[in-house]
Amino acid sequence: MSNNNKKIVSSPELATLSYTTPERLVQDFACRGIVILSPDSLDIPLETHERIYQQEKQAMNDRKPITPSSIPDVLTVINSPGLVRACDQLVGKNWAIVPFTHNASFTSGSNDQHWHKDDNGPYNSRKQRHHQSIQIEMLYYPQAVREDMGPTATIPYSHYWTFNHEEDHDNFAGADHLDFNYQLSRMEAQPVSGPNSKYEIEDIVNRRTEHDIRMKSAVTDLNWPLVDSLEAAPLRAGSIVLYSHNTFHRGNHRRDDWETWKDNPRFMWRFWLYRTNEPPIRIRESNEKSVPSVDWPSLGIDPLTGVDLSSVDDDLTAVWNYHYHWIHTGKGQPSTNGTAGENEVERKKKVDLLANQITKKGNSAEPARIGAAYRLANMDDTNLAIEALGQALYNERESVRRAATYGLAAAGPSATEFLLAAAQSQIKWVRKASIYALGDASHLNESVLEVIINCLENDPSVYVRSVAAGALGCLGRRAAGTNDGQSLIPQCLEALIQSLEREENRLAMDRAQQRSIKFVRPTDDCDVCEGNGIDFGRDRFKPVRSAVRENVLWSMVILCSQGAEVIENILEPTIKTLKTVIETDENVICVGFAMDALARLANIQSTSENIPMVNQLKKDLVNILKSSPIHSWEALVRSGLSREALAEFEAKA
Template sequence: MQIEMLYYPQAVREDMGPTATIPYSHYWTFNHEENHDNFAGADHLDFDYQLSGMESELVSGADSKYNIDDIIQSRTAHDVRMRDAVTNTGWPLVQPFEAAPLRAGSVVLYSHNTFHRGNHRRDDWRTWQDNPRFMWRFWLYRTTDPVSAGSAPPAEVHWNSPGMDPLTNIDLSEAGEDITVVWRYHHYWMKTGQTPPPRPGISVISPEERKKEADRLFAQLHAKYDEAEPARIGAAYKLASMGDTALAVRLMGQALYDDRESVRRAATYGLIAVGPDATNTFLEATTSPVKWVRKGGVYALGDASPLNDEVLQAVITRLRTDPSVYIRSVAAGTLGCLGRRAIGTSVGESLVPACLNALVQSLSREENRLCMSRAQGRSIKFVRPTDDCDVCEGNGIDYGLARFEPVRSAVRENALWSIVILCSHGTKIIGSALESTVVALKEVIREDKNVICVGFAMDALNRLANLRPEDEEALPLVIDLQKNLPKILEESPMQSWEALVRGGLNAGKLSDYQLPSQ
């Protein structure tokens, strides 16, 4: 689960173009992997908006072609087109929502997968210079898995009458079973870290009725077109919770190899909802000659499976040898998720050092590349895969500092993201991998041209120095790291102080750091 947090240091009025979101859209998406569409987000609700050049047109401001009243009342062609794009999805519950008005110091939290986009201002453009609108954007992710707070499972929630959403005024009573079955799973997982029991009432039906229902859901899983995305996802979660794990795994395991990306996506989510019992299906998928099936398998191992020798070797093999940058990057992220779950459940905890070793070794193999938008001379939304990289790795930025370059590496960044997670639990868990991890992180901080990699490495090293269980004694290597951490961090011309303080750095000692002049 990944959350985006937007922090607004100044007040934001409704006419200042607040961030536009589509609540409840994070459960569904469009096909984007096979098409190499780089952002399965708000732009893809109406991609011709990009192709026609409409995105580059000024909606408001001195050079706007629109009448001021139309701008103020959100009646411009741009406004109408975006509203229609949301409605035309055919998805339940979704409607545009602007987070405003906001007091200075407000934060907005939403799932990273929620469709969202920038917006245009509707106030007097002549006041913009004296009344700027800006925000700080944070990406939040789990370093620990949820664990049950007690022996009793959480009570079953009655999802059939949730009422009105008090924030968005969306009527949640319109949510059908294809939606509430998804809510049920995620609510239970967030409370326990486990898959929920079969749906209420499903256990009383006969085997014949269950088989008939499974066949119906399997057909629904193959429903066509974008507007059927909620139906496909709902069918997958219903199969996962119908009380016959073997039948669910067999049917969705078959769908995992379907030619259609939308069917494979739903099957992957459903198999993850089954939980550890789907592990063998995922392991087999990681050896498929079809790239997209391998990707689904290695991704799902990170979301659902226990860390054991077979799972570990399957993921490490993909990280070491897969010809796809995309799959290697997914494998790097999966190692962090597997290790996080092992630490939370104590199942496979002894293999966490092996996860770290594999991640550290990948840093010596993987290279940064000039970001695709620069290399191809086009918008990041239109870059295409190359012989060197089959996935969009994002825009590059150097912040105007000679030390950095506009380069990216999906594998290196995901590997370091996973290292941050595994370095958040003390050094006892890390064991024999501690020294090599510290050496690798220091090297990234000192030499890497990718500012994102440097940020992750700082975060991980800081956590090693400052985060550990209360009953864990600091090792000599950690004591030395604490002593030299200021000098190490100063080897970079910039530091992410917020993340470092959140990772255990003493905020009261920031004045001790001698930062280089820029």
């Protein structure tokens, strides 16, 4: 029955959700994967948010694009002292923003999205998911958000668990779907509220529609510990939600009077942030106190979600402990899963129990599998643990291999020897997992570099080559942060530059296969989803993509963030290569990354001022950037360009 002639009375303003305090920021992010920053914590004038909101409303009414370049006050939010402090803690200094990736305003309305984890690469391209705090999402709300205004729905505590996505073609594209049939049945296209809804007003307001029930059941049917849906509201104007890029979430329908939507739109800006620097070295110095452990059960009721943590088990706390310590130190906690004093039989029995747990079947067993892998990684008998994790990596089931992969990454450098051998396996999935784990945990040395460069140059799998490209950035980042292997960073860059000379863009899969990106399939030329074809209506660009080229340039952003001194004799070809991409590449995502990398070379490291080539780059930068018809302001402002410089640049362009 249509509700066209009925009115919904908006709910009164309620107390806001529990905002995250600075002292609990890392702790809460490590366990639940989502934190909320208050407007006051940003340390910018509160009237900034109202100004942004009014400018958005005007642009929407005038049917004009809403982007950071058209509403530059958004850049003030991105570089606000409070947000920078929080993100520095979670993803390190000089964090970057993925360019041209939905970095604009979203409005809520009559329809729901399905539950999903966002594509880990731009526009539905698939990229290896990091458990470590490498990539997070930022949601910014310039206006107050009531509970009935379609607040973003999330599933806290879901960010370490997922479903098969390498051999399950429901998840071939970049996003991981919780209920893919919701899309297949076209429920996503049906309005839940508004003038065309089939539902009664009372059912909409009280969350009793078929859509609401379907969304709720999708979460409860998981049978994962602690998970339940959380709608991000009520929020004050200027609030920011930060969550792991692996958190399940969805867009939500409004439940208030649809006739008020035009005058009272709910806007949300979304940005993808990623790490370019390791956690601070000072915490790893010998004279520093060790990071105190968290007694998770003693935390009791989580103030944001209301979840009772008093009964969390060892599988959960093993994962949380690792990431809590990693965000602080760049490595996992010291071993607490000890076998010292136990005889060989007892140690083997303990390992075998966890090894069997990794092979549990069913989606509901995902936390048990992942938990067992992290518990093995934390054992002091590393040889036995890595042997068990290594056997799991060769298991025929992807869910078991996934747990083993994250366990081997959590084991750190002690797993390097095994991973180097596994990276040369005849099995594609084993090679891919091993290269990823080397990138996330090993030290940069000659042996590691040789194996990864060989995969980047010669592996027949596009997916494996793309992961190898990303691994070089992670290894170089770690080498610069720890000063262990830093002299090899120029070789990483040289390999990346050579890869750009070999790899080519391809017509995007949705265009080539003439179907939605959600339903594309691997081809003889490419075994990974490279994402939608996008050109932003500019003749310069074509609807082409390349997973390898884009990951190469993602890594170059990371390495260029370390400064020209680190790059040494590869500086000139690096500048030349990035300049060529900016001026000639038909893939707009590649161009966005290249602009960011080049701007970082020019702006971020103040000690580069005495290098003539860098000084010349600073003089030439604006003219180089002008060769592209569009620019990602949000990425460039994080690369060190000021708002004033951007405005001057746009005027010259």
